[in-house]
Amino acid sequence: MRLLKPSIALMRNLRYIKKFALIFAIILLPMSIMMAIFILQVSKQLEYATKQKIGLEYNIALTNLTRDVQKHRGLVNVFLSGDIDFYSYIKNNEKDIDDDNEKIVSLSSKYNQQLKIEERLTKFSKEWIEVKNNLNFSSLDKSFDEHTKLIEDISDMAQYVADISELRIQSKIENYYLADNLINTLPQITEQMGQARALGARAVAKGKLDEYDRESLEFISKSLEQELKSTEKSMNKISKNSIEKAEIEQSYKEAANGLENLILTLNNKVIYSKKITINADNYFSYATEMIDKVDKLSLVEATVLQNDYTEQIRRLEFSRNIITTIIILILFIIIYLFGGFYKSILESILSIKAVAARIAKGDLSERIQLECKDEVKEIGDSVNKMLDKLIESYYEVEKARDLSEKVANHDWLTGVPNRAFFMKRLEEIIQESEKTRGTVTILFIDLDRFKWINDNLGHQMGDIVLKEVAKRLMDATKKRGLVCRLGGDEFTIILEEFSKKEEINELVKIIEEDIAKPMYLSEAEYCIGASVGYVTYPHEGTNIDELISKADASMYIEKNKKKCKNIN
CATH class of the missing domain: 3.30.70.270 (Reverse transcriptase/Diguanylate cyclase domain)
Incomplete structure (x- = not known):
C-alpha cells in the first residue's frame, strides 16, 4: 500500500480529464512504437518484393528482345549468304524488335526511378539503328559480330537489372534456381542455339561449310551438350519444391528435347554431312522452333516466379493493412473509452435533467441512461418505467384509432x-x-x-x-x-x-x-x-x-x- 502512495497522490491532484489523458498516453505510446516498427519492416519487405517483380518484368521484356535480335542475326546471315527471299522475313522481324524496344521503353518510363536503365536503353537503341541501317553494307562476319555485340549489350542490361532489383537473392530454394535459370543458364543456351542457327543457316545458304564455321559449330554443339547436363540439377531442385511442378517438368522436357534435336540436326545435316542437302528456310524454321521451346521454358519459369512475387506482395499488403487497421481500431477504442469514462461522470445528473425537460414539453421518447450503481440510478429506472407505461397506453390508443379508421375505410x-x-x-x-x-x-x-x-x-x-x-x-x-x-x-x-x-x-x-x-x-x-x-x-x-x-x-x-x- 505504501508503494501506491506516490501514485495516489498524483491522481488526487489531477482532474479527471488529465488522469485519463495520462493513462491514455502510457498505454498508447509503447504500443504505437511497436506497431510502427512492425509496419516499417513489412513495408521494407513489400518494397523488396515489388522491386524484384519489376526486375522480373524487365527480364521477360529483355528476353523477348534478345530472342528477336538473335533471330535477326540469323536472317541477315542467310540473306547476306545469297538467299534474297529472307529479306521480307528480316523486315517483319525488325518490326518485332521495334515493338520489343517500345515495351522496354514503356517499362523504363514507368519504373525508371527504381532501376534507372534509361541511359543503357538509349545506347542500345542507337546501336540497333546502326545495325539495321548496315544491312546491305556489312560482310557476313561483321554482321554476325555486330549482332552478337548487340546481344551481349542486352545481356549486360539484363544482368544490371538483376543486380539492381536484387533478383538473384531469393528466400526459397526453388526461386533461387528459377532466377538463376532466367538470368544466366537459359540466356546462355538460347544464345548458343541462336549462333548455331545463324552459322548453320548461312552455311546451308552457301551450300558449304567454312573451316572457321565448322570449328565454331562443333564448339557450340559440345557446349550445348554440357549446358543440357548442367540444367538437370537446377530443374530437379525446382520441380521438387515448386507447386507448379507438372507444368515446369513438361516445359523442361520439351526444351531438352528441342535442344537435343537441334544438336542432332546440326551434327547430321550440317557439321558432319558430306553434302549439305537441307534447305536454308527449312533449317532456319526448324532451329527457330527448337529455340522457341527453350523460350517457352523461360516464360513458364518467369510466370511461376512472377506469380510467387504477386502472392508475396498480396500477403505483405494484407499484413500491412491489417496492422494499420488494428492500430487505428485500437486508437479509436481507447479514445472512445476515454471519452465515455469522462462523460459518464457528468451525465448522471445532466441526463435526468434533460429527460425531465423533454417530458415537460410532451416528448415521451427519451429515456434516462445511467451507468452508475447508486440511488440515482434507481430514480432513473423508476422514471423510465413510468414513461414506458405512458408510451404503452399511448400506442394502444393510437392502434385502436388506426384500426377503427382502417375498418371504416378499407374492404375487409x-x-x-x-x-x-x-x-x-x-x-x-x-x-x-x-x-x-x-x-x-x-x-x-x-x-x-x-x-x-x-x-x-x-x-x-x-x-x-x-x-x-x-x-x-x-x-x-x-x-x-x-x-x-x-x-x-x-x-x-x-x-x-x-x-x-x-x-x-x-x-x-x-x-x-x-x-x-x-x-x-x-x-x-x-x-x-x-x-x-x-x-x-x-x-x-x-x-x-x-x-x-x-x-x-x-x-x-x-x-x-x-x-x-x-x-x-
Whole structure:
C-alpha cells in the first residue's frame, strides 16, 4: 500500500480529464512504437518484393528482345549468304524488335526511378539503328559480330537489372534456381542455339561449310551438350519444391528435347554431312522452333516466379493493412473509452435533467441512461418505467384509432379501400383538380363470369378470386392510381396521372389482359374476364354523381359488347 502512495497522490491532484489523458498516453505510446516498427519492416519487405517483380518484368521484356535480335542475326546471315527471299522475313522481324524496344521503353518510363536503365536503353537503341541501317553494307562476319555485340549489350542490361532489383537473392530454394535459370543458364543456351542457327543457316545458304564455321559449330554443339547436363540439377531442385511442378517438368522436357534435336540436326545435316542437302528456310524454321521451346521454358519459369512475387506482395499488403487497421481500431477504442469514462461522470445528473425537460414539453421518447450503481440510478429506472407505461397506453390508443379508421375505410376481404373511402377521396381529388385545372379519370370494373365461380365453386373460391383481382389491379396500375372495391364483384380506380386517352386505353387493355390470365382454384385452371368503362373529369362531367353514373353506364356498354365464354 505504501508503494501506491506516490501514485495516489498524483491522481488526487489531477482532474479527471488529465488522469485519463495520462493513462491514455502510457498505454498508447509503447504500443504505437511497436506497431510502427512492425509496419516499417513489412513495408521494407513489400518494397523488396515489388522491386524484384519489376526486375522480373524487365527480364521477360529483355528476353523477348534478345530472342528477336538473335533471330535477326540469323536472317541477315542467310540473306547476306545469297538467299534474297529472307529479306521480307528480316523486315517483319525488325518490326518485332521495334515493338520489343517500345515495351522496354514503356517499362523504363514507368519504373525508371527504381532501376534507372534509361541511359543503357538509349545506347542500345542507337546501336540497333546502326545495325539495321548496315544491312546491305556489312560482310557476313561483321554482321554476325555486330549482332552478337548487340546481344551481349542486352545481356549486360539484363544482368544490371538483376543486380539492381536484387533478383538473384531469393528466400526459397526453388526461386533461387528459377532466377538463376532466367538470368544466366537459359540466356546462355538460347544464345548458343541462336549462333548455331545463324552459322548453320548461312552455311546451308552457301551450300558449304567454312573451316572457321565448322570449328565454331562443333564448339557450340559440345557446349550445348554440357549446358543440357548442367540444367538437370537446377530443374530437379525446382520441380521438387515448386507447386507448379507438372507444368515446369513438361516445359523442361520439351526444351531438352528441342535442344537435343537441334544438336542432332546440326551434327547430321550440317557439321558432319558430306553434302549439305537441307534447305536454308527449312533449317532456319526448324532451329527457330527448337529455340522457341527453350523460350517457352523461360516464360513458364518467369510466370511461376512472377506469380510467387504477386502472392508475396498480396500477403505483405494484407499484413500491412491489417496492422494499420488494428492500430487505428485500437486508437479509436481507447479514445472512445476515454471519452465515455469522462462523460459518464457528468451525465448522471445532466441526463435526468434533460429527460425531465423533454417530458415537460410532451416528448415521451427519451429515456434516462445511467451507468452508475447508486440511488440515482434507481430514480432513473423508476422514471423510465413510468414513461414506458405512458408510451404503452399511448400506442394502444393510437392502434385502436388506426384500426377503427382502417375498418371504416378499407374492404375487409381484399384490403383495398372501400366505397366510403372511394367517395371521400374522389371528392377531395376533384376539389384539388378544380384549383389546378387537372384531369381525373374514373374506371369502373365489373368481373365477367364471377357469378359462375361463386355458384359452382363456392363463396370461398369467390373470395380467393376477389383477392387475386385486387392484387392484379394494383400491379397493373403500378401505384399510379387508387384501386377501390365498391362491393360484390365491382371495383373502381381513380387516375390522376393519365391525361391522354391513349394512355387510359392502354391501361384498360392491360387490366383486361391481366384479369383474363388463368387462376388456379381447387387444383384446376379457371379464367374470368373484366368489363371496364371510364369517364374523365371535367370533360364528361363536373360533379361526383354525374361522373359515377356515366362511368357505370360506360362499363355496362362494354359488358354488353362482349360475348359470353365458357369457363373451363
